[in-house]
Amino acid sequence: MGKLNRLSTRYALYFAASLTLILSITLLLAGFFHYSGTQELRRELQQSFSSVHSASVHATLRASGRYLSNRLFNPLFDLDISRLNEEIEQIHAWLDPEAVQILDADKRVLTDGTKNNPDYGAQVELPLDVRPGEPVIETASDASIMVFAIGHDDCLHGYARIRFSDAKDRALLASMQQKVDELWQDSARQLLLTTFIAVGLMVLASVLIGWRLSQSLSRPLRAMSEAAEQVAAGRRQLDLSGGKDDELGRLAHSLNDMAASLGKADHLLTRAQEIAAFGSWEWRRDRPALILSHGVWRILGLDPGAVDASVIGLLERFESKDRARVRAIIQGGSGATAEIEVRVRRADGETRTLILKGEPSLDAGGQPRSCIGTLQDVTEQQEARQQLMLLANYDNLTRLPNRHLFYDLLRQAIKKAHRQGHQVALLFLDLDRFKAVNDALGHAVGDKLLEQVARRLKSAVRDGDTLARMGGDEFTLILDALVDKTAIHKTAERIIASFERPFAIAQRELFISVSMGIALFPGDGDSSEMLLKNADSAMYAAKERGKGCFHFFTQELDRLAHERFVIEHALRQAIERREFALHYQPQVRTQDGQVVGLEALLRWHRPDAPDSSPAAFVPILEDTGMITQLTAGVLRESCNALLELQQRGFHHLRMAINLSARQFQDPRLPAMIDAELSRSGLSPERLEMEITESTLLDHDQSQRNADALAERHIRLAIDDFGTGYSSLSYLKRLDVDILKIDRSFVDHLLDDPDDAQIVTTVLALARGLHIESIAEGVENADQFERLRQLGCDLVQGYFVARPLPLSVLLDWMRARPSAP
Structure with a gap:
């Protein structure tokens, strides 16, 4: 019995030893295979994490580049540096880059978002294949550089270079690798420990150790690997068990944080696509449904998943003529x-214009x-382009x-007429006295008048004629295919007749x-x-004929236009050279022939040419504003x-000074008059300002200047009365003293x-309003006598005297008898 017990013990020992050996070998083999599998799994996890992270970052950058290209287009097109700096600040907030540079089309730095902008104007080397809508991402030793062009189609306005x-x-990948390495080393230590324990605890220890290894290492790592694959497939929400404070727990937390960050980036990208009316899609041959971003659903006006996302389902949203493409x-x-x-019809029935882009993988x-x-909605952009074309x-x-x-x-009409042997007529139209109306009644009334004029002109011409506005009150009309x-x-004639009715x-x-x-x-x-x-020269000839008419161009007009140009150029030089002088024409009372006033008249003494008539150069001075x-x-x-006349004994004479409409509407006029009165010491009553009736339109500055003259007791005369508007309200409101x-x-x-009868009526009007009257251009004694009989107060003209220089005028006045 004892022997049996010893045998049993020995066999038990043999059995135990054998079992221990078998279990040890089994455990060693299991440990070896487990070790090899764990190491392979570690490498796969590292590679999967690295590739997923790199692919996700590159996809996000490409989508951001396309969006930012559209966003930066308008401020770069307008060369608005402030808006570009604001966009750079927004890019920093979104993508956290290391540096951002906006370049012009010549690859020179416009701005980097900073105030100093140290690299402004520097030439930057960029990849050769950068095209609008196709960002290029380069990988340097320590950074990633994204370059994208800013523009539309083949129209390039600049580039953006963003360095990440x-x-x-690298720190994240290094941290993950370190944690995986630490986890692997810890696993190796645990494997050795469990091996020794398994030898002592036999089968139970082996089972427990195997179970423990399975629970503590293999399953979590496999779960993390599967999670990484899910992230690569587009899932951005992970719930890995990370409650334990060990390497696996921290790794699980890192994977969860990574998925959350990628989800946030996806959300920002989705929001950016919404703002830009932009969406992305993906088709795979092995799956029936399309992968559509939120932006695509938004463009189509649909809720995600509400309709069939297959190719056929999507095609139903497009117009039938576009479906094959x-x-x-x-x-x-x-x-x-x-x-x-x-073109696509949204769920709400609205039709939109889209740009569809695709890049296949073969x-x-x-x-x-x-x-x-x-997929990008460009409806508003197209409308904006059409509006720009109109503008x-x-x-x-x-x-x-x-x-x-x-x-x-006009060039097209000329080419057509040249081919077909026809004539083309160009009519240059200019509104008469429009500037006076515009200045007097304001630009708002002037604009409404131009609108009505345009409508009236269109109604007076044929549908096939080309009517255009050149600017201001100038219009042109092209008549082609003329025989x-x-x-x-x-x-x-139709055009002229259409202006007979008032506006x-x-x-x-x-x-x-x-x-x-x-x-x-x-x-x-x-x-x-x-x-x-x-045609412009002919238009001026029509105005000189009396306005409200038309005139065909002739070679004589060309010569006159050239002469006007020469005179205008000479006038500018004459002002600089002080070639102008004043002559003075006496004004006498009809009752006693006494000289009571003088009119200062401008004369142009040209050193290399005969003196020009005032009728030839004064209108040009007024038209050009040189007056x-x-x-x-x-x-x-x-x-x-x-003053000199006064010193020579001729007291109480008045001096009449002609003012054009431009001069009388000058707000500086009262100050200039005050300065001369103060300098000379003359009494204001001895000055008289002559203006034409066209100056009397409802111009606010004219009214203020007229009031300023009245306050200073400076006389106001209306020249050429009866040839213009002849409004009695002006005579009262402007406190007129003399009618000429x-x-x-x-x-x-x-x-x-x-x-x-006109002269009689004007004189009666002057007497009724207690306004002094004067007739100009009196050439003979019969005219003088008739005017005296009609009650005209003063006359001037060649019958009395021509306009004279001051020295000649003094001699004339000393030699003059009391009556003509």
């Missing part, structure tokens, strides 16, 4: 990157296995073609006429510039002449009953 430091990524893009049928513009046989792309080619006020479009249309001048005459604006009836110049191709010019120049440069000098010379009867009525006073 790889320090955080859309299918080819989505399924990579073109075999290359493609882009099309299509298998070894050249067949598409997947395709990724974008660039049409006048905003009248909706007529503007100067830019007019030149294109003779009959059609031109009829059109011009009703702001409870006023405004009468305005139009003057037209006409030039013909090819006789009057073979280019658009020459035709326009000659205002002479105001101060005329005031000073007139006051000096009055125009010489055109005096010339035929004795032989034209109408002129005689």
Whole structure:
């Protein structure tokens, strides 16, 4: 029995030893295989994590680059550095880059978002294949650099270069690798420990150790590997068990944080796509449904998952004529990157314009296995482009073609006429007295008048004629395919007749006429510039004929236009050289022949040419505004002449000074008069300012200057009365002191009953309003006597004396008897 027990013990020992050996070998083999599998799993996890992270970052950067390219387009197009700096600040908030640079189309730095901008203007080397909508990502030794072009289609306006430091990524990967290595080392130690324990605890210890290893290492690592694959597949929410404070727990927390960060980045990208009306999609050959971003659903006006996301389901949203092209893009049928513009009807019934882009991925046989792309709503952009086209080619006020479009249309008409052997007529239209209306009643009334003029002109021309607004109150009309001048005459007459009716604006009836110049191709010019120049010359000739008429271009007009240009150039030099002087024409009382006043008249003494008539150069001075440069000098010379006359014993004379509309509407006029009165010591009552009736329109500054003259007791005379507006309200409101009867009525006073009646009426009006009257242009004694009988107070003209220089005037006055 004892022997049996010893045998049993020995066999038990043998059995135990054998079992221990078998279990040890088994455990060692299991440990070896487990060790090998764990190490392989560790490498797979590291590679999976690294590839997923890199792919996710690159995808996010590419999508961000396309979005930022669209976002930066407008501020770069407008070269708005402030807005560009704001966008750079937003990029820093979104992507946390190391540096951002915005470059112009020549790859020179415009701004880096800083105030100093130290690299401004520096040339930056960029990849050669950067195109709008296709960001390029380069990997440097310590950073990633994303470069994308800013522009649309082939229109390139600049580049953006964003540098991302790889320090955080390298640190994260190094941290993960360190943690995995530490976990592997800890696992190896646990394996050795469990081996020794298994030998002592036999089967139970082996089972417990195997179970423990399975629970503590293999399953969590496998779960983490599966989680990494889910992140790669697009899942951004993980709930790995990370409650334990060990390496696996910390690794689980890191994976959870990584998934949360990627989810946040996806949310920001989704929001950016919403703002930019932008979405992305993906098609895979092995799955029926498309992968659509939230931006695509938003563009289509649908809730995610509410409808079929297959290719067929998506095609139903597009117009039937576009479906074949859309299918080819989505399924990579073109075999290359493609882009099309299509129309889609949203769920709410609204039709939108979209840009669909696709980039296929081909298998070894050249067949598409997947395709990724974008969908962008460009409806507003297209509307904006159309609006820009309107603004660039049409006048905003009248909706007529503007100067830019007019030149294109005229060149086309000339080319067509040259091919077909036809004539082209160019009519240059200018509104008469529009500036006076605009200045007097304000730009708002002027704009409404131009709108009505445009409508009236369009109603007077044929549908095929080209009417354009050149600017201001100038219009042009192109008549093509002409055989003779009959059609031109009829059109011009219709236009003139259309202006016979008044324009009703702001409870006023405004009468305005139009003057037209006409030039013909090819006789009057073979280019658009020459035709326009000659039609303009003809228009000025029409104005000189009395306005409200039309005039054809002639070579004589070309000569006159050249002479006007020469005179205008000479006048500018004359002002600089002080070639102007004043002559003085006496004004006498009709009752006793006494000289009571003088009118200062401007004369131009040219050193290298005969003196020019005032009728030739004064209108040019007024048209060009150069007359205002002479105001101060005329005031000073007139006051000096009055002082010298006073010193020679001629007291109580008045000096009449002519002022153009520009001069009388100058807010500096009262101050200039005050300065001369203060310098000379003359009494204000001895000055008299002559203005024409056209100056008396409701111009606020004219009213203020008239009030300032009245306050200073400076006399105000209305020159050429009866030839302009002749409004009695002006005479009362502006406190007029003198009415001057125009010489055109005096010339035929004795032989034209109408002129005689006009003169009689004006004189009666002056007496009734207690206003002094003066007739100009009196040439003979009969005119003088007739005016005296009619009660005219004063006369001036060649019958009394020509305009004389001051020295000659002094001799004339000393030698003059008391009566003519």
